[in-house]
Amino acid sequence: MSLTAKHCTPCQGGTPPMGREDAEQHRQQVPEWHIAEEPMRLERSYRFKNFRKALDFVNRVGELAEEEGHHPEIHFGWGHVEVEVWTHKINGLHENDFILAAKIDQLV
DSSP, rough: OOOOGOOOOEEEEEEOOHHHHHHHHHTTTTTTOOEEEETTTTEEEEEESHHHHHHHHHHHHHHHHHHTTTTOEEEEEEEEEEEEOOTTTBBBOOOOHHHHHHHHHHTT
């Protein structure tokens, strides 16, 4: 089943974060994202023609995050948006992070 067909599920505390090898396998489904460390998280930058288009994208990401119950870090300004996704409760990566990343990519 593709990541975009899935939905984020509540993550319980005590669930171990995904290991690096597992994360790299999942990342193959969202190849534009890269894995950063401390905590291990997904990151991606998007470019837009102007502030309005960047803001519109941020608002769509916000709506998606609310629907999925999984909330990324979003930084933006004139013509750019940077998104970071990780599961705060486990301080690392979970399948939910890859699901949200794939769905964010569909918004572009």
